[in-house]
Amino acid sequence: MTLLYATGDATVPASAGNKLIAHVCNDRGGWGKGFVVAISRRWPQPERDYRTWSRTPDFQLGAVRLVQVETDTWVANMVAQRGYRSASNPTPLRYEALEKCLNDLAAHAARLNASVHMPRIGCGLAGGSWDEISPMLDRALTSAGIATTVYDLEQPTR
Template identity: 25%
Template sequence: MNSEELQDQKEDKSDPLPSASEGWSLHYMTGDLFSCPADEALAHCISEDCRMGAGIATIFKKKFAGVAELKAQQKTPGECAVLSRGGRWVYYLITKKKASQKPTYDALRQSLEAMKLHCLENGVGSLSMPRIGCGLDRLKWEKVSLMLEEIFRDTNICITVYTL
């Protein structure tokens, strides 16, 4: 392999999809999501009924409250409810009707698009999240991470994904 081919191979590994913006990035951290900087927006998936009775959603519910505020927004699957808390945005991706159901990739994609729009309209530059849809909801991270790249690659938003 010549040096040009080696360089091409390195570029392929570091940037699997072409980026229209120098600012877009996806980082991975091991640790507690809530240890992220206090000014970073947060995101996770919930159901339209806003039950938040299992998984990381229970921590969001306890930490940020606002269930009545979320329900009042009347968001449906494929949309994104939003709370403003302590100088940060907290995004609730509505990916299914009821807590007992499983989300679809389509509903997740639509809710990510809605979140992206809100981020762009409100100057959000940093967003932290768990491996959304891949815990109790059992979506495949390989598909979800590609979806994140496709949706956010034309932005200047830095996304950090936390795993314990």
């Protein structure tokens, strides 16, 4: 299986069957910029659950929590960003935490017999490098036979 790329909205996956929509969250409980805005426009549950979860002891880097938003669709909140991007924290993405999240995501996808859909996680507000992240997706997801699609809103310039 290979990583698939599509132009479109990752909150509207174009596939049949069970689907997991994955994205990276910060470890501060903040929600309101980036891809989460699109998630909140479609469903209120992921933000509500994230804010509640952020006040519990199991909310930490490397943690994943699924929130069911439709009969066949879950949003995977993956905590892989330490704080917020700033001059003193130019890359808040923590690659080790993301790797753990992706391995857990793969287990959830296998259990649910679900495909995985996402924007270019970790590359926006989290400041990560797609050259480092895409091999992680291959190791955790596609090598395990999990259909995985990465969505760009517009065709990326390469």
